[in-house]
Amino acid sequence: MKEKGWKECLWGGLIVDAGNSVLYKTGDWRSQKPIRDEKKCTDCLQCWIMCPDAAIKVKDGKVVGIDYDYCKGCGICSKVCPFDAIEMKEEGEQ
Amino acid sequence: MVSLKKLSEKEELLAPGHRLCAGCGASIIVRQVLLAAEDPVVIANATGCLEVATTIYPYTAWRVPWIHSAFENAAATIAGVETMYQVKKRKGEITRDIKFLAFGGDGGTYDIGIQALSGALERGHDILYICYNNGAYMNTGIQRSSATPKGASTTTSPAGKVIPGKRRFPKDLTAIVAAHNIPYCGQTSPSFYNDLIGKVQKALSAEGPTFLNIISPCPRGWRHETDQSIAMAEEAVTCCFWPLYEVENGEWRLTGYSKQIAEGKKEKTSVIDWMRKQGRFRHLFTDARKPFLDSIQEEVEREWENLKKRCGY
Amino acid sequence: MIQALSGNTAVAYAMKQVNPDVVAVYPITPQTVAMERFADYVADGDVDTELIMADSEHSAMSCCIGASLAGGRVMTSTASAGLALMWEVLYVAASNRCPIVMNVMNRALSAPINIHCDHSDAMGARDSSWIQIHAENVQEAYDNIIQAVRIAEHENVRLPVMTNMDGFTLSHATERLETLDDQQVQKFIGKFKAIYPLLDVDNPVTYGPLDLYDYYFEHKRQQVEAMELAYDVVKRIGQEYGKVTGRSFDMLHPFEMDDAEIAVLALGSTSGTARVAVRAMRQKGVKVGLVKLRVFRPFPKDGLKEMLKGMKAVAVMDRSDSYGAFGGPVFSEVRSALLGEDVEVVNYIYGLGGRDIRQDQVEQVITDMSTVAKTGKVKSYVNYLGVR
Ligand code: SF4
Ligand code: SF4
Numbered sequence: 001m002k003e004k005g006w007k008e009c010l011w012g013g014l015i016v017d018a019g020n021s022v023l024y025k026t027g028d029w030r031s032q033k034p035i036r037d038e039k040k041c042t043d044c045l046q047c048w049i050m051c052p053d054a055a056i057k058v059k060d061g062k063v064v065g066i067d068y069d070y071c072k073g074c075g076i077c078s079k080v081c082p083f084d085a086i087e088m089k090e091e092g093e094q
Numbered sequence: 095m096v097s098l099k100k101l102s103e104k105e106e107l108l109a110p111g112h113r114l115c116a117g118c119g120a121s122i123i124v125r126q127v128l129l130a131a132e133d134p135v136v137i138a139n140a141t142g143c144l145e146v147a148t149t150i151y152p153y154t155a156w157r158v159p160w161i162h163s164a165f166e167n168a169a170a171t172i173a174g175v176e177t178m179y180q181v182k183k184r185k186g187e188i189t190r191d192i193k194f195l196a197f198g199g200d201g202g203t204y205d206i207g208i209q210a211l212s213g214a215l216e217r218g219h220d221i222l223y224i225c226y227n228n229g230a231y232m233n234t235g236i237q238r239s240s241a242t243p244k245g246a247s248t249t250t251s252p253a254g255k256v257i258p259g260k261r262r263f264p265k266d267l268t269a270i271v272a273a274h275n276i277p278y279c280g281q282t283s284p285s286f287y288n289d290l291i292g293k294v295q296k297a298l299s300a301e302g303p304t305f306l307n308i309i310s311p312c313p314r315g316w317r318h319e320t321d322q323s324i325a326m327a328e329e330a331v332t333c334c335f336w337p338l339y340e341v342e343n344g345e346w347r348l349t350g351y352s353k354q355i356a357e358g359k360k361e362k363t364s365v366i367d368w369m370r371k372q373g374r375f376r377h378l379f380t381d382a383r384k385p386f387l388d389s390i391q392e393e394v395e396r397e398w399e400n401l402k403k404r405c406g407y
Numbered sequence: 408m409i410q411a412l413s414g415n416t417a418v419a420y421a422m423k424q425v426n427p428d429v430v431a432v433y434p435i436t437p438q439t440v441a442m443e444r445f446a447d448y449v450a451d452g453d454v455d456t457e458l459i460m461a462d463s464e465h466s467a468m469s470c471c472i473g474a475s476l477a478g479g480r481v482m483t484s485t486a487s488a489g490l491a492l493m494w495e496v497l498y499v500a501a502s503n504r505c506p507i508v509m510n511v512m513n514r515a516l517s518a519p520i521n522i523h524c525d526h527s528d529a530m531g532a533r534d535s536s537w538i539q540i541h542a543e544n545v546q547e548a549y550d551n552i553i554q555a556v557r558i559a560e561h562e563n564v565r566l567p568v569m570t571n572m573d574g575f576t577l578s579h580a581t582e583r584l585e586t587l588d589d590q591q592v593q594k595f596i597g598k599f600k601a602i603y604p605l606l607d608v609d610n611p612v613t614y615g616p617l618d619l620y621d622y623y624f625e626h627k628r629q630q631v632e633a634m635e636l637a638y639d640v641v642k643r644i645g646q647e648y649g650k651v652t653g654r655s656f657d658m659l660h661p662f663e664m665d666d667a668e669i670a671v672l673a674l675g676s677t678s679g680t681a682r683v684a685v686r687a688m689r690q691k692g693v694k695v696g697l698v699k700l701r702v703f704r705p706f707p708k709d710g711l712k713e714m715l716k717g718m719k720a721v722a723v724m725d726r727s728d729s730y731g732a733f734g735g736p737v738f739s740e741v742r743s744a745l746l747g748e749d750v751e752v753v754n755y756i757y758g759l760g761g762r763d764i765r766q767d768q769v770e771q772v773i774t775d776m777s778t779v780a781k782t783g784k785v786k787s788y789v790n791y792l793g794v795r
Contacts, residue, residue, distance in 0.1 A: 006625035012503045013151050013626050014603060015613040021111030021155035029116060045098035049287050050324050052121040054110045061099035070110035074117035075321030134608035138473065149616035159605040161476060162615035163499050167469035174431060174473025175605055177457045181428045192608055213462025
């Protein structure tokens with residue numbers, strides 16, 4: 001974001017663009033990358049409810065992917081998955 | 095039992111892109127709390143990790159009305175917001191139902207914010223105050239609070255040659271809150287999301303002040319791997335360091351896993367085993383400090399027995 | 408309507424007529440009676456206000472901030488240690504642009520503990536970005552509160568306003584005053600306009616983010632601008648109030664200044680004492696005038712310069728000290744406003760902890776100023792008046 005002058009921004013640090021943190025990608029903090037095995041996944045959503053970064057994408061009650069723009073690679077999803085469907089891999093290696 | 099499928103249809107009210115550490119318990123808690131709320135909410139947040147990391151200007155992760163004022167006054171701030179709501183509702187200027195939440199860490203709740211919290215509870219505001227309790231001032235670099243467990247090494251209760259970390263047990267804030275005779279309060283853990291979401295829903299449907307003390311693992315302060323957060327907040331419950339319970343209109347009740355332990359349906363794990371997995375207790379595992387370590391296990395036992403008695407066991 | 412009211416009951420009465428949405432308060436002498444009276448109005452259903460009896464002044468102001476940003480009219484009252492305890496959140500209220508109106512019954516700060524008047528409390532809060540208005544008497548205290556609502560809520564300003572009055576000297580003194588009808592007050596203040604209210608759940612806003620070196624300065628600069636714009640707003644509302652009541656207000660109120668060669672500058676109830684002293688000295692042929700500083704924030708630097716330039720000597724009365732500084736807070740500001748003018752400005756610090764200030768003492772000050780005017784010599788720039 002371009003830095004604004006005092007006449008251009010709202011007073012007191014007020015932010016009216018709710019949820020604009022999505023413009024800030026935390027994915028590049030990651031050193032470990034969660035890889036989900038669709039075949040093992042049963043869509044139990046344990047990973048989704050435990051992810052600190054809302055990075056497990058769910059649609060119609062089914063996991064449709066991991067949002068690597070925001071996933072910080074904490075590994076919680078991999079630990080809580082009852083079906084060992086998520087594996088943590090070194091970032092970069094596939 | 096909550097249906098995760100159903101919940102997953104709800105909008106995420108805490109947007110990603112916030113800058114809490116990887117594996118932070120606070121955002122897991124907030125997500126679960128916001129998923130539990132059925133009405134629109136307004137939130138006041140005490141100064142702390144959650145506040146700082148979710149609202150670094152010009153960004154905000156909050157998709158609900160949110161205010162941070164200072165460290166010690168989240169309860170007073172939300173009380174003010176709620177009071178204005180009551181006036182507007184009475185005057186017919188607002189018709190819809192809105193719920194009022196405050197989030198504070200243990201520093202902002204147990205220590206510097208306890209007066210404002212106590213005042214708001216006593217005055218009877220219709221609010222839910224949530225303490226995300228990670229047991230230290232993590233935001234400023236892991237200083238001890240009155241919620242820090244006995245034996246934990248923090249930057250202001252460091253384990254030295256003579257002193258083995260924090261020497262006092264944390265105060266029992268949930269019981270202090272319960273003594274305000276409010277309609278609903280309790281303890282829970284994000285590892286038991288059914289318990290957590292159920293309690294948030296109960297709290298929000300009660301009329302008057304309610305409170306939840308939620309254990310919030312902090313990989314940095316507790317010194318464990320980031321993927322261990324949920325395991326740590328789970329074992330805190332299974333070893334009875336952090337029992338799950340609620341106090342509803344004066345009636346004390348164990349819930350979930352803790353209830354099952356009390357009824358002999360689940361095994362109680364060892365506090366010392368839980369501590370062994372966290373770097374903040376590492377210094378305690380020497381022969382010389384065995385008596386100190388044992389005293390912690392004993393104290394947790396004693397507190398657990400007391401709680402069981404209160405809950406009618 | 409003509410009524411006989413004490414400072415406290417006049418404040419409560421003005422608040423009743425304003426009928427704010429929320430009042431959050433904590434008892435402290437000498438403003439407790441105001442809150443007791445206001446609580447009576449609430450108990451009797453004479454107002455629509457929700458009254459929060461908070462657990463401390465810090466919480467009271469925090470409740471006010473929450474309530475104000477929720478989107479409604481908010482008032483409170485405090486004094487002394489209460490204001491000091493609010494210090495942290497005064498800044499929060501101002502920077503979040505909460506149009507809160509707070510009555511302050513000025514009282515000394517501890518230690519030693521003292522319940523009587525001086526201005527240490529208000530002066531301690533002078534940098535918090537609150538507009539500060541000081542009353543000379545109970546009538547003005549009443550008038551100021553009603554104007555303050557308009558000033559605070561003005562869209563060019565949107566800053567909190569502190570209406571000050573001297574503890575005990577005014578808070579506990581019963582005076583004859585003229586009050587407006589409730590409808591007149593309501594008409595004058597108008598309806599509250601919420602800007603970005605928290606209760607608008609369909610348009611969620613974030614108040615109070617972490618603001619680092621990249622934006623904090625810009626947000627502070629905005630407050631400077633709001634204070635700048637407040638000069639005009641305070642003046643215009645003071646005139647408008649005059650049209651309704653016959654009592655107009657400005658930032659500075661001169662008395663006998665037209666041909667004055669020396670002047671006394673005071674704020675609060677001391678202006679009344681000084682007026683009597685000026686009148687007496689005028690009878691003795693001394694060409695002295697009085698400048699009453701009604702508004703301390705924003706500081707009326709230009710008006711003051713205009714009014715005081717050409718004076719041979721000006722005595723500035725300070726009812727608080729800034730320990731280790733060159734004189735009291737009002738003195739420092741008056742003196743710097745007169746930069747470049749050939750005016751001797753002399754400071755008199757007086758009345759700490761409620762020590763009386765008598766007419767003869769002000770007359771002595773005027774005599775001293777005459778000597779300065781004649782000799783061009785100042786013995787001491789900072790003087791302690793009435794201390795043993
Ligand atoms: S690794 Fe952590 S941040 Fe990434 S998806 Fe899994 S739980 Fe979420
Ligand atoms: S926890 Fe495992 S099985 Fe369940 S939804 Fe996530 S990846 Fe699929």
